[in-house]
Amino acid sequence: MTAYREVRVRTPLALKILPVLSIASFFFLWEFVVRSGIVPSTMLAAPSDVARLFVVKLTQADPDGALLQEHAWVSIQEAFTGYFLSLAVGIPLGLAMGWFVMAEGLARPVFEIIRPIPPVAWIPLTIFWFGIGLPGKVFIIFLGGLVPCVINAYVGVKMTNPTLIQMARTYGASDWQIFRQLCIPSALPMVFGALQIALACCWTNLVAAELLAADAGLGFLITMGRRLAMPEMVVLGMVMVGLTGAVIGVVIDCVEKRLLAGIRR
């Protein structure tokens, strides 16, 4: 019924030029301090070296044993397995904790004890349990993603308008009906927020897990760079973590906008 008119907003000229200038001077300065020897090349790699290594690593597995895209793929697999596990467990758990007294009473105390432990602290135990393969890292990532999922879903349910619940009660709605018909839809915006936050947590914990226990992946690339005293490899690993994370963020953002468009008219 209501049509929204598209409004064009002009970006001021300064906001078009300044970002380009800012990035250009950042890289120029970086290149300059390394090339001129102000910072020794054993401590920091020049951006041009990183770019060269990037191209080389696309086709050459040495010296760390895998191609760059293979490292990235390993990391993405681990991150997403852990991420989806945390969504599958965390969201239903948080929703239930928000509404059912049993769930809140039983799960909340344990959750509150585990919550403040950084997932990285679990790494030694997971190495005992799973070794350094995929399952261990997935477990760490899962723990990292679980916390925001549970909290957001829980808070989302708690924010259900109490008058709506009273209204449903006067019609004789059961607890289960209220949970399904009122609490879950009310919590959805918060749950979608959790998708983003959990992904960020997963990605951060992934790198931490790979730094300490891995034989492939972007975090492993960083560690190898240190062992081989190749600063350009360390920086390449860091840049790739950033870039891949940013790309995933954009993808999730698009997915979320699509899904929410169907819910919030």
Add this chain to the structure above:
Amino acid sequence: MAREGETSQSKIEVRNLTKRYGELLVLDDINFDVAEGEFVAIVGPTGCGKTTFLNALSRLIPITQGHIRIDGEDADPKRHNISFVFQEPTCLPWRTVRDNVAYGMEVKGLPQAEINARLEKILELVGLTQCQNLYPNQISASMLQRIAVSRAFAVNPDLLLMDEPYGQLDVKLRFYLEDELLSLWQKLGSTVLFITHNIEEAVYVAQRILVLSNKPTKIKAEVKVDLPRPRDFRDPEFVRIRKHVTELIRWW
């Protein structure tokens, strides 16, 4: 209009209704009856416990003593059709107008065919047919309260409780919606308990007015409003009743 003169047996029986919050006595031994299809308004001074009174009646809060019977059985939202229209519009923002009106019937587990049939009738009566597929944030505030009223009537309630449903609307719109409410009530024959702090509104809609006292709340007086409809608020008899109720309420 035929049912206004009828006096059937009590539909609702409230006996010794008492509510205490710890030591604080809020509702003190309230007794009254409501006949089937009757429209009763409840007025009282601000803060006299009107909302507690309604919440107790709808069994949203437990009562300390006494009982509320519908058709001779203890009132129970799971068994009886009790509808409640709250002060604030209670629309589910993720449902269309049509699905919002259907909500009460869905909870009651009515068959889909019956739900659809009642929806057509109700939406037509309140003039929501045009916008039945819109979402609550796409329609005006007065429409929102009509959704709640329609949803309440749609379940064919044994008892319809209304808590100042039009308190937040302007005068013109209020008159319009009150007429609409009366026409729904006359066509569907529900039993209505209407709480308001607006005496003129009470005299306009009700067949009988229960005047509540200050806390602890008791029923202070009962006023019959035996005026023909549509009522005219400038009619001397209307004005006399309004003044009489005002005298009963005033505590200053």
